[in-house]
Amino acid sequence: MSPEKVNHLPESDTKLTLGLPGAGGECHRTKAGTKRGFLETVDLNLMSSSNDNKHCEENDAMASTTTPATKAQVVGWPPVRAYRKSAMKGSCKFVKVAVEGAPYLRKVDLEIYHSYQELLSALEDMFSFLTIRNHVNERKIIDNVNGVEYVPTYEDKDGDWMLVGDVPWKMFVESCKRVRLMKSSEAIGLAPRTPAKNSSKS
Amino acid sequence: MNYFPDEVIEHVFDFVTSQKDRNAVSLVCKSWYKIERLSRQSVFIGNCYAISPERVIGRFPGLKSLTLKGKPHFADFNLLPYDWGGWVYPWVEALAKSRVGLEELRLKRMVVSDDCLELLSRSFVNFKSLVLVSCEGFTTDGLAAIAANCRYLRELDLQEIEVDDNRGQWISCFPDSCTSLVSLNFSCLKGEINLTALERLVARSPNLKSLRLNRAVPLDTLQKLLMRAPQLVDLGIGSFVYDPSSEAYIKLKATLVKCKSIRSLSGFLEVVPCCLSAIHPVCQNLTSLNLSYAPGIHGNELIKLIRFCRKLERLWILDSIGDRGLGVVAFTCKELQELRVFPSGVDNAAVTEEGLVAISAGCPKLHSLLYFCQQMTNAALITVAKNNSNFTRFRLCILDREKPDPVTMQPLDEGFGAIVQSCKRLRRLSLSGLLTDQVFLYIGMYAEQLEMLSIAFAGNSDKGMLYVLNGCKKLRKLEIRDSPFGNTALLTDVGKYETMRSLWMSSCEVTLGGCQTLAKKMPRLNVEIINEDDQMEFSLDDRQKVGKMYLYRTLVGPRKDAPDFVWTL
Numbered sequence: 001m002s003p004e005k006v007n008h009l010p011e012s013d014t015k016l017t018l019g020l021p022g023a024g025g026e027c028h029r030t031k032a033g034t035k036r037g038f039l040e041t042v043d044l045n046l047m048s049s050s051n052d053n054k055h056c057e058e059n060d061a062m063a064s065t066t067t068p069a070t071k072a073q074v075v076g077w078p079p080v081r082a083y084r085k086s087a088m089k090g091s092c093k094f095v096k097v098a099v100e101g102a103p104y105l106r107k108v109d110l111e112i113y114h115s116y117q118e119l120l121s122a123l124e125d126m127f128s129f130l131t132i133r134n135h136v137n138e139r140k141i142i143d144n145v146n147g148v149e150y151v152p153t154y155e156d157k158d159g160d161w162m163l164v165g166d167v168p169w170k171m172f173v174e175s176c177k178r179v180r181l182m183k184s185s186e187a188i189g190l191a192p193r194t195p196a197k198n199s200s201k202s
Numbered sequence: 203m204n205y206f207p208d209e210v211i212e213h214v215f216d217f218v219t220s221q222k223d224r225n226a227v228s229l230v231c232k233s234w235y236k237i238e239r240l241s242r243q244s245v246f247i248g249n250c251y252a253i254s255p256e257r258v259i260g261r262f263p264g265l266k267s268l269t270l271k272g273k274p275h276f277a278d279f280n281l282l283p284y285d286w287g288g289w290v291y292p293w294v295e296a297l298a299k300s301r302v303g304l305e306e307l308r309l310k311r312m313v314v315s316d317d318c319l320e321l322l323s324r325s326f327v328n329f330k331s332l333v334l335v336s337c338e339g340f341t342t343d344g345l346a347a348i349a350a351n352c353r354y355l356r357e358l359d360l361q362e363i364e365v366d367d368n369r370g371q372w373i374s375c376f377p378d379s380c381t382s383l384v385s386l387n388f389s390c391l392k393g394e395i396n397l398t399a400l401e402r403l404v405a406r407s408p409n410l411k412s413l414r415l416n417r418a419v420p421l422d423t424l425q426k427l428l429m430r431a432p433q434l435v436d437l438g439i440g441s442f443v444y445d446p447s448s449e450a451y452i453k454l455k456a457t458l459v460k461c462k463s464i465r466s467l468s469g470f471l472e473v474v475p476c477c478l479s480a481i482h483p484v485c486q487n488l489t490s491l492n493l494s495y496a497p498g499i500h501g502n503e504l505i506k507l508i509r510f511c512r513k514l515e516r517l518w519i520l521d522s523i524g525d526r527g528l529g530v531v532a533f534t535c536k537e538l539q540e541l542r543v544f545p546s547g548v549d550n551a552a553v554t555e556e557g558l559v560a561i562s563a564g565c566p567k568l569h570s571l572l573y574f575c576q577q578m579t580n581a582a583l584i585t586v587a588k589n590n591s592n593f594t595r596f597r598l599c600i601l602d603r604e605k606p607d608p609v610t611m612q613p614l615d616e617g618f619g620a621i622v623q624s625c626k627r628l629r630r631l632s633l634s635g636l637l638t639d640q641v642f643l644y645i646g647m648y649a650e651q652l653e654m655l656s657i658a659f660a661g662n663s664d665k666g667m668l669y670v671l672n673g674c675k676k677l678r679k680l681e682i683r684d685s686p687f688g689n690t691a692l693l694t695d696v697g698k699y700e701t702m703r704s705l706w707m708s709s710c711e712v713t714l715g716g717c718q719t720l721a722k723k724m725p726r727l728n729v730e731i732i733n734e735d736d737q738m739e740f741s742l743d744d745r746q747k748v749g750k751m752y753l754y755r756t757l758v759g760p761r762k763d764a765p766d767f768v769w770t771l
Binding site for chain 2: 074075076077078079080081082083084086087088089111112
């Protein structure tokens with residue numbers, strides 16, 4: 001079988017891209033359209049999501065015809081080993097902690113802790129008016145002074161408010177964006193915690 | 203034609219240590235082949251599928267040290283599906299069945315199971331050294347077997363491995379009688395570790411020279427370990443989180459001053475952002491510093507630290523050091539030979555062409571570079587080439603794919619061209635940025651010693667790849683992704699691939715038909731098509747483009763362990 005001649009229609013017209021029509025006149029690309037817009041698994045983009053905004057600014061500033069903002073994320077780029085990526089990712093995870101009724105927020109680095117117990121203890125230190133009472137199967141967070149009970153909740157990557165303690169610790173660290181101790185009376189609609197799940201997380 | 207008895211020749215061969223040289227020696231005549239093979243102790247297999255374990259053992263019965271590499275390089279970047287291959291069990295099994303007295307096993311990009319580690323630990327009485335780089339497939343149970351059964355273990359070195367299932371008890375499995383440890387590196391393990399057992403282990407290892415801890419080892423334990431092992435030459439710090447006024451920290455500072463032998467420092471996997479002053483006394487003697495896993499250290503602290511490191515030969519850091527920091531490196535580290543700058547992923551942290559130019563001007567001994575940067579210019583690369591013609595490894599990764607020279611908006615052909623023209627000893631090259639066929643013309647023309655070339659999102663046509671295949675006589679490994687090279691380039695010189703270890707092409711223009719033609723013409727190559735998500739559905743349409751192709755020379759035909767999604771033509 002004779003080798004195929006490289007004979008392509010200009011694929012740019014028919015190819016799916018993320019860009020606006022006519023955006024980024026790709027005059028540098030004289031090659032016979034091989035830029036496959038990979039929308040495969042979105043790889044860990046080492047340049048964090050806030051970079052997208054930066055790219056847009058760069059777009060305006062640059063006279064360049066390449067448009068970074070429209071480049072699909074591609075598997076394996078930049079070429080960094082998975083191990084290194086997770087080391088970068090997991091290094092420093094500061095999240096805001098709000099306690100309903102407290103005048104100011106605090107920040108904790110979730111990476112320093114290895115379990116829910118450690119985190120709650122740290123919160124106990126940070127907000128001195130709180131105590132963690134360890135009942136038989138459950139941990140409760142209680143205001144020393146007036147006995148008000150708090151429920152630890154967190155906002156996850158999707159923007160949903162979740163009850164702390166349901167998922168394995170590491171999964172929690174990865175998806176948690178901020179923590180909020182809600183007054184128990186406000187936490188209507190959140191299912192009661194199944195005690196067994198908490199004890200095994202670390 | 204032997205004028206000397208065999209023993210004398212063998213003695214002479216003892217001085218021939220490099221595998222390359224020994225291979226050459228073995229080609230001289232039958233007699234030398236025999237003497238060489240019986241006396242060879244150290245064997246390096248660059249592709250575990252190029253040969254079978256039985257044949258290796260058959261040829262080198264005196265084998266003591268074996269190095270194996272499995273998956274192709276691009277597997278590191280998730281381009282190869284899980285379960286593609288690279289299992290080491292068959293090798294260990296074959297070695298165990300034979301009478302080989304294996305002492306050392308070094309693996310890279312291979313799949314190692316707990317069973318395999320267990321078998322390894324029980325089969326070789328004199329087993330001394332296990333080094334695993336970028337491997338997977340085992341848990342700490344496997345490590346426990348190694349610890350428990352290898353009585354004379356000297357080296358256990360785990361690099362860049364993701365082992366999730368972690369219980370720290372494996373370290374307790376070293377028997378009290380084990381006192382032979384020279385090197386212990388478990389920095390990549392994520393879980394807890396039994397600190398008491400670790401302390402006792404270090405205390406009874408007087409020969410310990412290299413110790414790399416994981417992040418579960420806190421500061422006070424570090425201090426205790428250093429007290430017991432002041433002879434350490436290589437230290438990897440796990441957790442460096444402390445309160446500066448605490449007794450633990452003050453004690454550590456004092457202990458570190460006593461560790462006068464430390465020449466290599468790494469880790470800081472968990473670190474308080476400020477105040478690394480405890481480390482400063484150690485810096486003046488350092489020849490190797492790896493802070494590339496420490497995003498917690500800010501640029502300013504890095505710079506302060508670097509100023510003390512006048513003897514540094516090897517530096518791995520994050521781009522948070524910035525161009526300014528690289529300027530300090532250039533000013534301070536005149537002995538620098540190897541530099542790697544990794545991306546930290548932080549928005550405003552970046553290095554550019556400025557940092558690289560400064561380094562090339564300030565560090566005359568630099569010959570190995572891996573540089574992730576925001577941008578690069580032709581002018582800068584040309585300057586670098588003028589400043590420094592010593593590069594043996596030059597890997598540049600401009601984070602923004604296909605980015606041109608931001609000043610001239612030109613491709614970076616001229617810049618890279620200058621590098622290959624100037625650096626006559628260049629053996630490894632990785633390209634990035636906007637590149638046309640022209641850069642490959644230069645590479646083909648000038649890169650005479652080039653052995654490994656990595657190409658991504660580059661070139662215009664088949665000519666590009668052909669320039670390289672025709673020009674680079676010493677090419678061994680070629681890996682290409684997302685570039686417009688097709689069947690013409692692939693098929694023009696099929697004999698070339700038998701002179702190379704392997705070729706990887708993904709998201710290029712080669713078709714199934716082209717690959718089949720190649721496979722037919724070259725029976726001593728394995729041409730593997732890797733199908734993901736039923737891309738090809740095993741259809742017989744020759745014109746269909748191949749998503750991923752990996753071909754390599756082999757003496758043992760198609761491998762029998764290929765999974766369903768790998769199609770060996």
